[in-house]
Amino acid sequence: MPNQASNQLIDKTELWTQEELLALWPRSGSLSGQDGSQSGPNSLGVTGIQIDSRLVQAGDLFVPLSAPWAQRDGHDFIASAVEAGASVYFCAQPPQMTSRGIAVPDTFDALNELATASVKRALGAKRVALTGSSGKTTLRAWLEHA
Known part of the structure; x- marks a missing residue:
């Protein structure tokens, strides 16, 4: 039986505003590139x-990885990512910057920093630990519907 949810449009939640991303990399300045264009922070x-x-x-942040994390330099694919709808991208090679680029020293490190910031931001959320020898999966399923 096909999953009915797969046939419905999913409303994507905004994870980060461009202003929040720029706050994590203040040396990047504004979202401005070699072409002189600018993009508002939000x-x-x-x-x-x-x-x-x-x-x-559409709406994705593109992180172009390079060796040793990728076989090919992801910076070569920035244009296709923007064409596909990337709202912003990290860039460690400033000559390739356009209005949607955030300059970072290393894209892999920037991805790690973003993950760390995500965890820190989520620490304010309530967390529950389920332990024991039986019933964890059932209780987890019940809690999902609560």
Whole structure:
């Protein structure tokens, strides 16, 4: 039986505003590139994070990885990621910057910093630990519906 949820449009939640991303990398300045264009700090929010330009969807942050983390330099695929709808991207090679780029020293380190910031931001959320020898999965399922 096909999953009915897969046939419905999913409303993507904004994970980060461009203003929040710029606050994490203040040396990047504004979202401005070699082309002289500018993008307002809250003009496009980030609704997903992607390291593969072929999988980028509208609203995603594209993180172009390079060796040793990737076989090819992801900076070569920035244009296709933007064309696919990336709202913003990290860039460690400033000559390739456009209005949606955030300059970072190293894209892999920036991805790690973003993950750390995400965890710190989530620490304010309530967390529950389920322990014991039986019943954890059932209780977890019940809690999902509560």
